[in-house]
Structures are given as structure tokens and as C-alpha cells.
Amino acid sequence: MAYQALYRTWRPQKFADMVGQEVVTKTLRNALITEQISHAYLFTGPRGTGKTSAAKIFAKAVNCLHPVDGEADGTCEICQAIDQGTLGDIIELDAASNNGVDEIREIREDVNYAPTLAKYKVYIIDEVHMLSTGAFNALLKTLEEPPANVIFILATTEPQKIPATIISRTQRFDFKRIDANAAYERMVYILNQRGNNYDDTAVKVIANAADGGMRDALSILDQALSFGNGNVTLDNALLVTGSVTQTLLGEYVMALVEHNSKRALAKLTEVLTDGKDAGRFIEDLISYARDLLLNTEAPDLISLVPDDNFKQLAQEQKADTWYQMIDVLSETQQQLRFTNRPSIYLEVLTVKLSRLNQAGVAEPQAVVAGNSATNVHVNTETTLKPLDDSNDGTVIETDNVAPVAEQPIRIAHKASTEKKHIFEVLDAATRGDLNRLQAAWADILAQLNVSQKAILSTAKPVAASSNGVLLGFDFEIFRDKTKKDQGLVDLLNEQIRKLTESKDERNLVLVTNEEWPDIRNQWIQQHRKNKPATESAAAPEAELAATDIPEQNESTQDQTIVQAAKDLFGDELVEVKAD
Known part of the structure; x- marks a missing residue:
């Protein structure tokens, strides 16, 4: 018999064999035990996490003549026919190559016929997001009025591409990435059953390289076994995965924290000379920095065995070092996707990391x-x-x-989120500056690239002065990303200066729209306490929502502030409430 790949030979045959999907398997088994079986299921999740395997196991269990606790017995006539692929009532369809209306119409006609041997006809449609619009519409008709003896199982890695009308007619199960420890234990079990020799560390390297996919883990393991003539060694695992040895990673990181860019670049040259993958190298560095970060907080979660370099780094460096390193590595990881010269990015990355200190880039x-x-x-x-x-x-x-x-x-320029800088902008803010900025805001966004527009799509100016701009963001993640993107900050300053015809550069201050009302009210209270009435004529943008100013028994100073806000912004923008 021809050799079969490990992921095919060791494909799970029952729910108990599945790795890392306990919630999904338990729910499906309980549905079978209680006979609460839906007419349509949607299995979503990353590749290699068991979606198709779960669909086949469910199809076998639901038709098994003698099921045991929601599992197929594997010995009955139906189970054996399914294992041999001779049961015509289990239909598998790959939507990537059968995505037209005609294929779905054929299914619509076939569902009207009763199963030949099994209790249910089960249609497993893999990569269902590849169906055309017409095919989805044809499928929808069947899902709306399904025959009683038909079950649809739709599997996809991209559920966002499936029409909501389809999703709403299915029971959805989200398959998660498989934990590296779970993948490691499964591979060890398989190696022990096969009688192969293996290095424990090598199997862990493969489990980490699989990135949450059990099928990928078994494919890499297959390569390592072939390369090592049936043995899995650390060197073979590193070669097959393109990973870097822990020793070399430790020496590279040690050079970085010692600000020795020359030695770090020499270590990088070793990595590139050995033909290691640039993306894998950055992933290894992120994992290494992550382990250093977790070493003091949760040592049980680290994925490697600490050596001398690791112990020294963990003891001498503060957590801020690893936070900063992970941020820079993550940014470079995204940039690598768009270049054919990754070595240049890695060299620039090395110099940049070697200049990190505990306050940022020094x-x-x-x-x-x-x-x-x-x-x-x-x-x-x-x-x-x-x-x-x-x-x-x-x-x-x-x-x-x-x-x-x-x-x-x-x-x-630097973008700030500190309250004192927000107050500085508000102290000098005027309606005129804000109006000019709001009028030019659409043109400012038009000068940005697609990714920059996406970041600023939910941002808008909420206050402005001659030397400052306060932007309000709907989401904290976009505010923080803007703050870290120096190129975007500089470009915003330049476009604001040009399109508002301002001679002065302006400091960018960022705030979320959720926290903006509280900060504004705090400033109003401080402004009322600290500013004399004569200075209130230039009361800034924050005063336009003077919700905390009482209507009765106001002091002359308070009345002056409110009146100045009305003069600047109009009566319709000011709401006065009594305490």
C-alpha cells in the first residue's frame, strides 16, 4: 500500500480523538445523545483545526446504528461503509472548485430523494465562502425549507464572506487554534504508537511552528521524520521549520540589550547565512521575548527550557524592555509581508532594537x-x-x-494622550480654529494612504488652537496606533498646516470619545477655579457643553464663562442644567 501522510493516517475517527476543541465536541455529542439535531451547521476557524474531521465524525455518529454516548461504534454496517467511502448518503463538496449555481441546484434536486441506507443524508461543503452569489441564493432556498432527513455541514476559514442570511439559518461552531501543548501531546502519542525515536525539544519546536494547526504540525513532523530517517532530532526540526536555535536567539537578544549593534548584526548574518526564514526568525524572537516577559509572572507558561542566557536576561532586564521589543517586532512583521528584501528590514530592525532603552527608542x-x-x-x-x-x-x-x-x-512631532496636554490645547482653543480644521478634515484624510485612512476613519477634531489639535477616536486601539505611528503623526501635522493655511506647527493630542466628556468637564471645573473672569473671553471649545454649570446662583465669573461660550459657539450648542 502506498505511503499516506501522517495527517491522513492519524485523522481523528471519533470526537474523543480530536485535539483542542473540547467545547465543540462536547456540544455535538450532547446534541446526538439528546437527539436535538439541527438541519444545518457552520464550522468556522483557522486551517487545520479539525473542521472537516468533525463534520465527518458527526456524519458517521448521526447515522451509526449503535451509537455509544454520542460516538459512532465504528463496527456497524453504516460506519464501515463510511470508512470505506462507499456510502452514497454522505456527500462531500469542495466549494473552491464547485462554486457555481448548477452544482447547488443539483443538490436542491437530490435532497428530495430519501437516503439509500443511512438515516440522514449529510452534505459537507468545504470552503463554503467560495460559493458565488447565485450559488448562495440557491443554497438559501434549501436551508429555508430543508427535508427532514437532510443535514448540511458548512465549513469555512472566512466566515465574514458568508451572507448573513445563510449564517442565521445554521448553528455556528467556532474552532479555535490548537494550543502548542495539546499539539505536542498529540504528536508524542503518534510517535510512541509508531515507535519512532524523538527529541522532546524537537517536538516542541514543531508544535510552536505549526501556529495552532494540527494538520500543519503533522505535516512538519512528517518532513522531520523523512529527513531524519525515522528519527526526530532538534537539528532536523530546526532545519525543517526554519527556526533558530535557542542559543543563537539568546546571544542575539543579549547583544541587543547591551546596545552592541555590531555583534547583533553578526548574529543576524549567521541566521541569514543558514537560510533561516525571515518571518520565522521574527516569530521566534517574539516568542522568546514573550517567554522572558512571562518568566517572572507565570513561569509555567513559558515554552522553552531556560538556559544561561535566558536566565541572565530575565534577571537583569525590566519588563518594559520586552514590551518595547515585542511592539517593534510586531510592526516589522507586518512590513515583511510587502517586501522582497527581508534581509534589509532585519538589519534595520537589529539596529533599532539595539537602541531601545526603558523609555523607548533612545x-x-x-x-x-x-x-x-x-x-x-x-x-x-x-x-x-x-x-x-x-x-x-x-x-x-x-x-x-x-x-x-x-x-x-x-x-x-509627537502625539500625546496625557491629560495635561489635553488641558493645554483646551486653554487656548477657539471655535475659529476648530471650524477651519473641521472644514479641511476631509481633504486631510484624502492625502493619506489606505491603511492610514482606516486608522483615522473614526477620528474627528473635537478642539483646536493655534498650536494644538485634539482628536477624538471612537476606539482606543486606533488612538494608540496613531500615537505610535511617527510617520502618520508627521504627515498629519504637515497636511493640517497646509490645508488650514497655518504658519505654525500644531501638537497632536489624542483622546477617546468615551473619556472625552469626563476630561472636558474636569477642565471646565479647573478653568472656573483658576481663570479670572477677564481671561474668560477666549473660553475654548470645551465650554460649549457646560453641563456642570448651575442655572441658579451663578457667580459673575461663571456667568461670564457661559456668555463667552455662547458668543463663540452659539446658543444652540450650549445646554444649561440645574444641579
Whole structure:
């Protein structure tokens, strides 16, 4: 008999064999035991997590002549026919290659005929999101009025592409990524059953590389067994997965935290020379930094055996170091998807990581005006001398160097979320500045690329002054992403300056729309206490919603503030409530 891949040979034959999907399997088994069987199911989740296997197991169990606790007995006539693939009542359809209306219409005609041997006809449609619009409409008719002896099981990795009308007529089960420990235990079980020799660490490397897919884990294991003539060694696992040894990772990270970019680049060269995959290298670094972060908080969750380098790093470095490193690594991981020269990104990444400190990226803060995409660091009196062999990452300054360019030099803009900076904008904010910014906001967004527009799609100006802009975001994640994107911050400043015809640069301050009312009210109270009445004529944007100002027994100062807000923003924008 021809050799079969491990993922086919060891495909689960019953719910108890499935790995990492306990909620799904328990629910399906209980439905079978209580005979609460739906006419349509939707199985969603990442590839290789058991969707199709669960569909086949369910089809066998629902038709088994002698089921036991919701499981097929595997010995009856129906079970054996299903195992041999000779039962015509179980129909599998790949929607990727059969996505037309004609195929679905054929199903609509076939469902009207009773099953030949089994109790139910079961249609398993894999990658159902690939069906055309017409095919979905044809399928919908069948799902609306299904025959009593027909069950549909739809499987997909992209449920967002399925019409809501289809989803609403199914019972949906979400399959999760399989935990690395669960994948490891399953592979160890298979290796023990086969009698193969294996290195425990090698199997863990494969489990981590599979990224939550059991099928991927078994495919990689198959490769490692073939490469090692039936044995699974650590070297073979690293070669097959493209992963980097823990020792090399530790030496690379050690060089980074010591700010020794020269030695770190040398370690990177070793990685690239060995032909390691750039994406896998970054994933390994993220996992390594994650383990260092969890070492002090939850050592049971780390995925490796600590060596000397790991122990030293965990002892000497603060958690902030690993937070910052993971942020930078995640950003570079996204950039790698759009380049054919990953080695350049890795070299830039190495230099950037070697300059991290506990306050962020530690280097001069000046940038050449007009070059927001590159952020070239310069100084009017000093410049950075290239690293030489004797320099272990220390920046050496040399005096009396000619300026790099004659362009004007300005300080890099930073976006802030601090309350004191919000108050600074509000102290000087005016309705005129806000009106000009709101009028130009659509044009400002039009100058951004698609990803930048997506980030700012739910943001809008809520206050503005001659030197500051306060943006309100619907979602905290977009606010934080904007704050971290220096290129976007610089571009926003430049477009705001141009399109509002302002001579001055403006500081960006970011706030969520959820917290904005509370912060605004806090500022109003502080403004009333600290500002004399004569200064209230320029009462800023925050005063337009003076919800905390009492209607009766107001002081002269309070009345002046409210009147100034009315003069600036109009009566219709001011709501006055009594305490």
C-alpha cells in the first residue's frame, strides 16, 4: 500500500480523538445523545483545526446504528461503509472548485430523494465562502425549507464572506487554534504508537511552528521524520521549520540589550547565512521575548527550557524592555509581508532594537523637515560617527561637522494622550480654529494612504488652537496606533498646516470619545477655579457643553464663562442644567 501522510493516517475517527476543541465536541455529542439535531451547521476557524474531521465524525455518529454516548461504534454496517467511502448518503463538496449555481441546484434536486441506507443524508461543503452569489441564493432556498432527513455541514476559514442570511439559518461552531501543548501531546502519542525515536525539544519546536494547526504540525513532523530517517532530532526540526536555535536567539537578544549593534548584526548574518526564514526568525524572537516577559509572572507558561542566557536576561532586564521589543517586532512583521528584501528590514530592525532603552527608542529627536517617512536624525553641532570594531554600540560624537542639508530643522512631532496636554490645547482653543480644521478634515484624510485612512476613519477634531489639535477616536486601539505611528503623526501635522493655511506647527493630542466628556468637564471645573473672569473671553471649545454649570446662583465669573461660550459657539450648542 502506498505511503499516506501522517495527517491522513492519524485523522481523528471519533470526537474523543480530536485535539483542542473540547467545547465543540462536547456540544455535538450532547446534541446526538439528546437527539436535538439541527438541519444545518457552520464550522468556522483557522486551517487545520479539525473542521472537516468533525463534520465527518458527526456524519458517521448521526447515522451509526449503535451509537455509544454520542460516538459512532465504528463496527456497524453504516460506519464501515463510511470508512470505506462507499456510502452514497454522505456527500462531500469542495466549494473552491464547485462554486457555481448548477452544482447547488443539483443538490436542491437530490435532497428530495430519501437516503439509500443511512438515516440522514449529510452534505459537507468545504470552503463554503467560495460559493458565488447565485450559488448562495440557491443554497438559501434549501436551508429555508430543508427535508427532514437532510443535514448540511458548512465549513469555512472566512466566515465574514458568508451572507448573513445563510449564517442565521445554521448553528455556528467556532474552532479555535490548537494550543502548542495539546499539539505536542498529540504528536508524542503518534510517535510512541509508531515507535519512532524523538527529541522532546524537537517536538516542541514543531508544535510552536505549526501556529495552532494540527494538520500543519503533522505535516512538519512528517518532513522531520523523512529527513531524519525515522528519527526526530532538534537539528532536523530546526532545519525543517526554519527556526533558530535557542542559543543563537539568546546571544542575539543579549547583544541587543547591551546596545552592541555590531555583534547583533553578526548574529543576524549567521541566521541569514543558514537560510533561516525571515518571518520565522521574527516569530521566534517574539516568542522568546514573550517567554522572558512571562518568566517572572507565570513561569509555567513559558515554552522553552531556560538556559544561561535566558536566565541572565530575565534577571537583569525590566519588563518594559520586552514590551518595547515585542511592539517593534510586531510592526516589522507586518512590513515583511510587502517586501522582497527581508534581509534589509532585519538589519534595520537589529539596529533599532539595539537602541531601545526603558523609555523607548533612545536617540536624538531632531528630524530633517519634509522627510517624515525616513526620520533622519541630525544635530546642528554634532553628528553620529559610524560604529567601528572597537565600539560596542556606544554613539560617538564629533564636533564641527558641516550640516547635512540647508533645509530648516525642526523637532519631531509627537502625539500625546496625557491629560495635561489635553488641558493645554483646551486653554487656548477657539471655535475659529476648530471650524477651519473641521472644514479641511476631509481633504486631510484624502492625502493619506489606505491603511492610514482606516486608522483615522473614526477620528474627528473635537478642539483646536493655534498650536494644538485634539482628536477624538471612537476606539482606543486606533488612538494608540496613531500615537505610535511617527510617520502618520508627521504627515498629519504637515497636511493640517497646509490645508488650514497655518504658519505654525500644531501638537497632536489624542483622546477617546468615551473619556472625552469626563476630561472636558474636569477642565471646565479647573478653568472656573483658576481663570479670572477677564481671561474668560477666549473660553475654548470645551465650554460649549457646560453641563456642570448651575442655572441658579451663578457667580459673575461663571456667568461670564457661559456668555463667552455662547458668543463663540452659539446658543444652540450650549445646554444649561440645574444641579
